[in-house]
Every structure is written in C-alpha cells, then in structure tokens.
Amino acid sequence: MDYEEAEDGAVTWRTSPGGLVTALEPLMRSSHGAWVGWPGVAARDFEPFENDGISLVPVRLDEADIEDYYEGFSNDTLWPLYHDVIAPPSFHRETWEAYITVNRRFAAAAAAVAAPGATVWVHDYQLQLVPRMLREARPDLVIGFFNHIPFPPYGIYAQLPWRKQILHGLLGADVIGFQRSADAGNFSQAVRRLYGYPTRGVVIDVPTSESGHNGDFRRVVAKHFPISIDSAGYEELARRPDIQARARQIREDLGNPKTLMLGVDRLDYTKGIGHRIKAFGELLADGRLSVEDVTLVQVASPSRERVSTYMALRDEIELAVGRLNGDFSTISHTAISYHHHSYPREEMVAMYLAADVMLVTALRDGMNLVAKEYVAARFDVDGVLVLSEFAGAADELKQAILINPHDIDGTKDAIVRAIEMPQRERTRRMRSLRRKVAENDVAVWSASFLRALTGAAAVPAGISDDLDLALQGIASAENLLIALDFDGTLAPHVDHPEDARAIAGNREAVQALLDLPGVRVALVSGRALVSLQHVAQPQSSVLLTGSHGIEVQLDTPGIELNLLSTELEQLDTLARVLESISGGIAGTTIERKPAGLALHTRLATEEDGERAERQAREQLGDQLPGLTVREGKNVLEFSVRSSTKGDALKKLRDYTGADRVFYAGDDVTDEDAFGVLRDDDLGLKIGQGATLASYRVRSPHEVTQVLVRIAELRAAQAR
C-alpha cells in the first residue's frame, strides 16, 4: 500500500500498482497473510493495519535510509552490478552498513508478525540479507526469496566487496527463485566458488554448522520461476470498447501513420532506450524508413530521479530524442513522440492496442513485463514484438523477433522486418506468444513458487520426541524388518553413482541391528543388484532387492529374476532408442538394468536434461506403449516389467514374516514403499519434499542416529 496525503491533509492508502500485488492479493487474503513493506513516505511511523482482509505492517525508512540504503546500496551498487555493469556500480562501506541496518529492520518486523511455522516470502534485491536474519531469529519459519532482477555471472558478481555476506544472507532461504535458469546457474556457481558447497542441479547442500564439520546440511533449492502478469486482466481491459476507442484516437492524433512503434520503459539505462533511438534514427537517415510512414511513441516513466546516473541518462536520452526530432520531424509528422510521465494502466493498454510494433530492447532485464503485457493485450492476434534476447522474457517468448540490441545493424533489420511482416506470419507468431503468456500467468508463477516452498518445509534437526516414541513402538516388534534405501539414505548422493558409499556410522549401526535377535535388515534399491552389491558391500545376512524389486537376493546366493522372450525383445528396442537420444545430448548417460534402462541426466544442463527426458518419453511412448516409466531425481527409468519398491517391500515382509516394518528412504520412488506401510510400521523420509512417510530426518547422518537408537531400544528390551 502506498500512503498518500492530499493538500487538505486527508490521508488515503492506495494499493501499489503492479502485477506482484495483483498476484499475491488473493493468496494473502485466503491465508490471512501479512504484508511487510515500506509505505513510500519517509520518516513516518504507522501502526500495522488491516485493508481488505490483508494485514499491512509498515516499516519505517528515514531520509538517510532512503539515500544510503535505497538510492545508494540498492540502486547504485546492486542494480548496476546485477545488470552486467552497464553502468559502473559504486561500492561504499557506509551504504553497505545502511543496507544491513534496514534489512535487519525488515527481518525483525517479519519475525514479529509471523505465526509459528509460517511461510515467509521475501522479495527482491533490496532484501537479500533478510532470509538469513529471519532464519536465525525464527528457525521454525519456511522462507522463500524471489529475485526480480538478474543474478550476474561470477566474473561480475565477484567484484562485490560483500559478495560472501550477500550469499550467506540468501542461503538462509529454503527456496531461492530467479527469473531465468541462467540466473539460478550463476547463483549456484557463486556459491560453489565462494563457499564450496556441493550443488546438484537445483539443490544446494548448505552445512548447518558454521564450521561445516558435523556433516549435516540443509537443502536449499535455487531454481528459476519466470514471473508473469495477470494476462486475463490485461485482455479484459483491451476488450473494453472505451479503451479500443482510445487506441484509435491515439493513432489519429499521431496523424494515422502507416506504422506505429511503441517503447514503454522506466527511464533506466538497462532498458536500451538509447540503442533503440539510434537504430530508428539511422533507419530514417538511410531512407529505409520515412517519418511520413513511421512514428515511434516512447514512454519513459520517471524513475530513481535522485540517483546521478539516472539524471545523466535522462539528459542523454532527451538530447538524442531532441536531435532526432530536429533532424527528421516535419510540421505534420513527429519522428518520436516522447513522454516522460506515468500513465494509468488503461492508457497503457490503449497504447499496446494502437502499436503495430512493440520494441523491447533491454541490454539486461530480469524478465520485462511490458513484453508480456503487449502480448496479453493483443486479443486481435496482431502486432509484432521485437524483443531483446537479454530480457528474461526471451526464454519463453521465442516467437518474438529476437534481437541483440548492441548489434545496431541487426536491430535495424529486425525493425524493418517487423514493419514489413505479412499478416499471416504476424498472426502465427502472435498466436503462439499469446498461448505462452495465457498458460503461464502470474497465478501459475506464485503457485509454483509456493509449491516448491511448501515441499521444502524445514525438517527439524535430529530425533524429535514424536519420532522417539514411534521408534520405541518399532523396537518392541517380535519380528522386526528394517528396510533401507541406499542412495541418499545410507549414503550421501554423489555425482557419479559408482562412487556412492554408505557412511561408516550407518554400516556400524546396520551391524548392531544384525547382531540382535528377531531383526532382519534389507536394502531396497532402484539400482541393479550387481551395482548395489558393488557400492553397498552389504554384510552377508542383509537381504537385497534391486531394480525396484525386480531382482531379489534373499538368503540364497543367486539373484532371482526371469524375463519372458517378449520382454527381452522390448528391452532391445528400448536400448536402441535411448542410446540414440543419449548419444546426441551431452551429459546424459544410460544405465542398463535387468528389466529396463535408466536415462541419467544429473550431469547435463537442466535444459538438455529436460530435452532428453522429453524425447525419450515421446519416442518410447510411440514405440513401446506398454512400458513402465518411473521418474526419480535426474533420472528417468523405463522397465519392461513393472515393479516398485512397494512390491519389493511386500515380498520382504512375506519372506521375513515381520510383524513390524521400519522403512527409510529419500527419493520419490521410496514413496511406493511408504505407501504399503501399515499402521504399526514406521516410514522415515530423509530430507525435504512431499512424502507419505510420517517422520523425517535431514540427512544420512541423522539416519545413523535413528538406527543406533532402534538398536539401543531393542537391546534394552531384550535384557
């Protein structure tokens, strides 16, 4: 909410404009959330208040805070640094101090209002220290962070004198969201370089102790969640007859040019407004365009007007506009219609409708919502979007004309191509753009972020009282089966599956359990049995099941397995298809299994991994429709015989005659085993993520504590 005071002293609160508020408002209301923010006026204290079902918690900023924290560190250090140093960032120790102070104030305000176990979502680069401060004050909270601007490549980020402190601040979150996957990748790389924490795909294992020596870690997810707009809301405005009439009026007032081009940006050096003007000026000078035919409307909304780089930019842009108009405008035709104001949203939508060509030429932009708004407004399925590949939106809006704005000749050609584009091509491209924007609106964005966040709900450290009570029940079984997944449960995950080893404490605990009467221990793995035997080197009395239960080795030496000849044929086809896909995509590998094959994508880029998995699903779906497909972490497994860890566990229960089962696992495939547990059994999930298990611990190291505890309890009962 923004505070507004009229001249007569009347006070009003106005909803801050923008998609973020629109996106989160319904959610905040339904979850009784609190919005902690600065009310936009300096040096005033306000009590928390309610507005339309949402509590608002104002945080005070004094003049000095605005100067040092907001205009200084946020907008004169972080903003230029995170946007590829298009403008030189300033580094001042005093503004850094102000940044810490204000971040602490926001963290304290949030910590004071958050209910026990609440979810807190922190937004943007101005508050990067808040996740850590909050976690320290309130370890019970689930904390998300979303960065609306890019995260720079390491070579640039490394310039920041406080680079480690900022990362430390962010890593206090459970989920860190970025606009593009490249941003998330840059962040993970900075974490590896500066802290050396292991990262796997989107997961970062952050040690829980300062020294990092106790071996326990928290899982942090760093992933892209491209933000969007309320696309239906924009379309609704665009369909309003008064707004359509206004669009016609705008064209008329400009002398009905053949082509109307539009740029809408905050007046910011990241937006490439100068590059756009240069390209347009050269096209007029070359005679490829004429001022009689083409007008550019440029809205440059006032922004950060007290920061000196912005003052200089305004002078520069206005000089360029004035010069270009002086050179090319006629009495009846203006080359650039330039507006240094803000407009109501209705007027913006009318401009979008009026514009034949929309120019988004950002040199670097987290997403760029203007591009999406233009597309959403064009329910007439017309208009051409020229879009910089350096805007996050380019990852999704591939049917725009993509440009490198630094390449002035390329940009000029793109503008001409947009102006001359035949109707059919315009419609085809716009239809595909509109589908993309409609399917991924801002509600989808916030829902997917929050889903990731709730799945990542913090797991408490060690053995909780509840868990201890449940373990006592388990230990009292007459015949107890302890069934354990291997990777991620007894052994930490590693990059190369053949390097996985159980941690020593778990091997010892398993031995202690084997030494007790009435206890059987089994390993339940998705690995082929030979591979499991190789990495786990199990004690001889451990029962083994591999390949999700297709292979079993009970107290007999041989591996039991039998496949039909039709199944063997299917296996051949499967191998052929997967090998040809994997051969063409770097970082993907094939693992042969007794009744299937697995496609591993752990070492591929996220994009390549997704592509490989998509191709495999498509091609195999056509050729071998009866296959069983199983998805794990960075692995897609196809089997000719369907079996799950649930089947494996049932087989083990029958074989051992156990009256109680303890099952521990960390992967989605372990959910099948949790699913067949009975009331008296106990399921233990390792780590975060949705689960059917009733209890959780955080890591394989905590599995040791649990196994040791079971052995202790059982030994005590035997006495």
Ligand code: GDG
């Ligand atoms: C940051 C990131 C990321 C502009 N002028 C007027 C006006 N606007 C509205 C637009 C649009 C919004 O402001 C601008 O959003 P952008 O995404 O284009 O850019 P930033 O302001 O730099 O936003 C950016 C975004 O955060 C969200 O995560 O996409 O990359 O830099 O909605 O329509 N609105 C009105 N009058 C104006 O004159 N009413």
